[in-house]
Amino acid sequence: MLLKKTIAKEVAQKAREMFTTVRKYYEELASKIPSEQYYKYHDHWRFVTQRICFLAAFTTFIQDGRLISKSEVAEMLNVKSERTKDSFHLDLEDYLMGVLQMASELSRFAVNSVTAGDYETPCKISNFMSELDGGFRLLNLKNDSLRKKFDGLKYDIRKVEEVVYDIRIRNLSTKK
Numbered sequence: 001m002l003l004k005k006t007i008a009k010e011v012a013q014k015a016r017e018m019f020t021t022v023r024k025y026y027e028e029l030a031s032k033i034p035s036e037q038y039y040k041y042h043d044h045w046r047f048v049t050q051r052i053c054f055l056a057a058f059t060t061f062i063q064d065g066r067l068i069s070k071s072e073v074a075e076m077l078n079v080k081s082e083r084t085k086d087s088f089h090l091d092l093e094d095y096l097m098g099v100l101q102m103a104s105e106l107s108r109f110a111v112n113s114v115t116a117g118d119y120e121t122p123c124k125i126s127n128f129m130s131e132l133d134g135g136f137r138l139l140n141l142k143n144d145s146l147r148k149k150f151d152g153l154k155y156d157i158r159k160v161e162e163v164v165y166d167i168r169i170r171n172l173s174t175k176k
Contacts, residue, residue: 012062015055019076022052026077030088038088046094052077053090053098058105065124067132070095093146100136100149103129107156110163119172122163129157 033041053073060068073090074081080089106129110122133153141147167173 008062012059015059016063019052019056023076023078026079026088030079033088036085038083042091046091049090049094050097050101053095054101054105055098057099057102061102061106061128065128067099067128073098096136096146097149099132100146100153103132103153103156107159110160114163114167119167122160122167123173126157126160126164129153129160133157 029045056073056076057068060066060072070090070092071081073095077090080087083089083091106125110125113119113121113125136150136153141150
């Protein structure tokens with residue numbers, strides 16, 4: 001079991017090292033976007049940025065068991081965390097979409113962990129996703145794509161809770 005967790009952390013570390021390449025491309029992109037025209041061209045890289053935020057969040061969760069902050073993701077990409085008048089920055093909506101994509105992947109990871117014989121990880125994922133859900137409930141999301149993605153979070157949480165329930169009902173977990 002420990003070997004599998006060590007391998008997962010090693011893979012996550014290798015993935016984190018790949019962000020140096022991504023960083024280089026974001027620096028190049030930022031140099032080509034005219035000042036004050038960020039949102040004019042934002043749709044060209046929006047989905048890639050969301051996916052990169054997902055990858056950063058997922059690797060951080062695998063390594064440290066925590067949620068990566070927006071400023072940490074921005075630092076990994078070498079862009080500004082907050083919007084200023086003439087800056088290339090990490091948009092809050094892109095960060096939040098990436099975090100919600102991570103939640104969907106974590107529900108799959110919980111099922112795969114049990115299949116691999118790891119009964120502790122789904123419990124950790126369940127606690128993490130419950131806290132994540134509580135954080136998103138504090139936001140006043142409008143009826144847009146972010147709200148729709150957040151609405152899908154409850155199904156991901158239910159999937160993980162079913163896995164945790166099955167683990168506990170079969171006495172497979174060492175924690176009670």
